[in-house]
Amino acid sequence: MAAGFKTVEPLEYYRRFLKENCHPDGRELGEFRTTTVNIGSISTADGSALVKLGNTTVICGIKAEFAAPPTDAPDKGYVVPNVDLPPLCSLRFRSGPPREEAQVASQFIADVIENSQIIQKEDLCISPGKLSWVLYCDIICLDYDGNILDACTFALLAALENVQLPEVTINEETGLAEVNLKKKSYLNIRTHPVATSFAVFDDTLLIVDPTGEEEHLATGTLTVVMDEEGKLCCLHKPGGSGLTGAKLQDCMSRAVTRHKEVKKMMDEVIKSMKPK
Amino acid sequence: AGGRCSGSWRAMSPAYVPFLPQIRGSRARALPDRALVNCQYSSATFSTGERKRRPHGDRKSCEMGLQLRQTFEAAILTQLHPRSQIDIYVQVLQADGGTYAACVNAATLAVLDAGVPMRDFVCACSAGFVDSTALADLSHVEEAAGGPQLALALLPASGQIALLEMDARLHEDHLESVLEAAARAARDVHTLLDRVVRQHVREASVLLGD
Numbered sequence: 181m182a183a184g185f186k187t188v189e190p191l192e193y194y195r196r197f198l199k200e201n202c203h204p205d206g207r208e209l210g211e212f213r214t215t216t217v218n219i220g221s222i223s224t225a226d227g228s229a230l231v232k233l234g235n236t237t238v239i240c241g242i243k244a245e246f247a248a249p250p251t252d253a254p255d256k257g258y259v260v261p262n263v264d265l266p267p268l269c270s271l272r273f274r275s276g277p278p279r280e281e282a283q284v285a286s287q288f289i290a291d292v293i294e295n296s297q298i299i300q301k302e303d304l305c306i307s308p309g310k311l312s313w314v315l316y317c318d319i320i321c322l323d324y325d326g327n328i329l330d331a332c333t334f335a336l337l338a339a340l341e342n343v344q345l346p347e348v349t350i351n352e353e354t355g356l357a358e359v360n361l362k363k364k365s366y367l368n369i370r371t372h373p374v375a376t377s378f379a380v381f382d383d384t385l386l387i388v389d390p391t392g393e394e395e396h397l398a399t400g401t402l403t404v405v406m407d408e409e410g411k412l413c414c415l416h417k418p419g420g421s422g423l424t425g426a427k428l429q430d431c432m433s434r435a436v437t438r439h440k441e442v443k444k445m446m447d448e449v450i451k452s453m454k455p456k
Numbered sequence: 457a458g459g460r461c462s463g464s465w466r467a468m469s470p471a472y473v474p475f476l477p478q479i480r481g482s483r484a485r486a487l488p489d490r491a492l493v494n495c496q497y498s499s500a501t502f503s504t505g506e507r508k509r510r511p512h513g514d515r516k517s518c519e520m521g522l523q524l525r526q527t528f529e530a531a532i533l534t535q536l537h538p539r540s541q542i543d544i545y546v547q548v549l550q551a552d553g554g555t556y557a558a559c560v561n562a563a564t565l566a567v568l569d570a571g572v573p574m575r576d577f578v579c580a581c582s583a584g585f586v587d588s589t590a591l592a593d594l595s596h597v598e599e600a601a602g603g604p605q606l607a608l609a610l611l612p613a614s615g616q617i618a619l620l621e622m623d624a625r626l627h628e629d630h631l632e633s634v635l636e637a638a639a640r641a642a643r644d645v646h647t648l649l650d651r652v653v654r655q656h657v658r659e660a661s662v663l664l665g666d
Contacts, residue, residue: 223552224504225550241501241549267496318501320500
């Protein structure tokens with residue numbers, strides 16, 4: 181009976197739960213779904229991470245290659261993110277060129293990397309003006325159930341923590357790069373940006389970590405990216421219903437709490453991963 | 457209806473492959489008497505040692521998609537769903553040899569999960585011939601060595617071969633032993649898949665309260 185009601189009147193169905201301040205799956209409005217992270221599972225990638233946020237599953241693989249540094253910044257490397265939402269993750273996506281959602285997500289991740297300065301691009305430079313690293317961060321969504329931006333940011337951060345770059349020296353005589361695969365070092369991750377997404381219902385109610393259905397029924401969405409010092413890295417509110425300043429403040433304090441939760445999880449995983 | 461399966465067969469072939477088949481009507485190409493099977497193969501850019509620039513649409517992906525379609529057309533009972541389309545998407549996250557076999561095994565589980573009627577499980581394995589020995593389930597290093605390789609997709613109950621593909625030259629005297637190695641390995645996969653499916657069904661029925 182509940183299933184029938186849900187199909188016919190999805191919004192009413194959700195409203196009944198929201199009035200009781202909870203999600204249909206029993207979560208409170210401010211509670212996130214179970215988050216799990218697995219680092220370093222893909223051995224062919226230089227760094228990888230798999231993040232599950234409830235049913236939403238996202239995998240990030242990082243490959244490092246050589247490139248000539250940009251002419252206007254000869255002492256910097258590149259970080260190139262790309263988010264892929266293939267047809268297998270959801271019925272909504274059909275095969276073909278990257279859809280709007282994937283492009284928006286890719287741009288969002290690029291903005292987060294740029295604004296939060298996760299890594300100093302100068303760290304990626306091997307020889308100024310001649311050679312630098314380019315990190316291709318490919319994020320693939322394996323299962324889409326809402327809140328893709330949070331999962332992608334988390335996966336990216338975890339994968340970057342996992343990346344090990346070999347030492348490269350430029351041979352003075354030949355001018356060629358010599359890669360020492362035996363000596364690898366981790367990247368210097370300077371900040372840990374964590375994204376928190378909200379959905380707006382009926383122009384008033386804010387819920388955290390929306391599922392796919394909730395996103396579909398929501399009248400607006402908001403994503404806040406915070407780093408550990410409480411600095412705002414990115415605020416993404418693509419149209420939708422308006423929010424008052426006070427509500428925005430609530431969201432930001434929730435984002436700060438979420439950051440602590442995520443950071444704790446990350447630290448545990450990294451500790452278990454690094455050789456003792 | 458949708459089915460999803462992901463498996464990391466570290467024992468057999470470390471290629472992690474999740475996907476989803478679905479039934480939909482595709483007016484223009486609909487066949488009047490049976491379902492259309494459509495397979496798309498995509499491998500992640502970080503799946504191989506060298507970064508792959510085109511995850512899908514290149515020749516190898518198209519060929520793989522076609523082979524998967526041919527394999528599954530042999531196994532799925534398409535007559536039961538006329539004028540519909542069954543989409544099978546396969547995504548390879550890490551490739552270390554035997555990708556075709558891993559794709560077929562994962563696809564079998566996902567098609568079963570989706571509830572699409574099949575004649576039998578489709579179990580696949582690769583095999584090769586090195587130093588007068590037949591080897592089953594080649595890794596990437598072994599494949600790159602350049603010896604003869606065989607990919608076999610088997611319907612275990614009847615012992616029928618759904619797909620058999622061979623590369624490089626192999627003397628006909630050796631074919632028997634290589635085929636036998638691949639078939640034996642495929643049957644082992646079948647035992648594993650069967651066990652997993654039964655376990656899953658048991659758990660699901662417990663949750664439903666049967």
